Amino acid sequence: MDEEKKSRVLVCPLGWGLGHASRDIPIIDSLQKNGHEVIIAGDELQLTLLSKRFSGIETVIFPSFKVRFSKRQNQVLPLLWIALRLPYHIIKEHLILKRLVQNLKIDVVISDNRYGLWNKDVRTIFITHQLKVFFPRPFRFLEPMGARFIKMIAEKFDSCWIPDYPDSMGLAGELSHPKKLPSNACYIGILSRFFDIKTIQSEETWELVGI
Secondary structure, eight states: OOSSSOOEEEEEEOOSSSHHHHHTHHHHHHHHHTTOEEEEEEOHHHHHHHHHHSTTOEEEEOOOOOOOOOSSSOOHHHHHHHHHHHHHHHHHHHHHHHHHHHHHTOSEEEEESOTTOOOTTSEEEEEOSOSSOOOOGGGGGGHHHHHHHHHHHHTTSSEEEESSOSSTTTTTGGGTOOSSOOTTEEEOOOOOTTTTOOOOOOOOOOSOOOO
């Protein structure tokens, strides 16, 4: 980010739980400290979390692609159904983003694992730790195709940020260390909302600790 030019930045976390939203906290915090104006777009649950962390921040409802898995052990059919619907939702997200960029006068878009949020008129950044998808056993032969698909999507953005370490297999193993990285990829290290929390050393010991 250009620290001299103050930008309007749209941050869009994926709405599958709170992991994507919570790992965007240090990014939002850094942007605000450098004088950039941040707007958060996402599902209601993620916006609630981030609004509590960043009081007064502007938010926009922008629902993510929803998935549902079977309660049974076999997930083959649900995964196939997701794969069939995914292209439609990527295009849908892409078109909605166009309107948001124009209406909100956005300069930069940071998409946390939302595939459709690239835009030719502004700078777009794709955050993902999953550059390879592991398929169920009968469909393992599709894994190279899945990796190529993610690489193609990532390269539609100006930058692809990987929240992991480049050395060896990092923390996410093969998920974030495919055979071929996107041409715009950059490992940015671990993102954690606990980085700025001060710890207090204690002489006390415990027999059991639960987290």
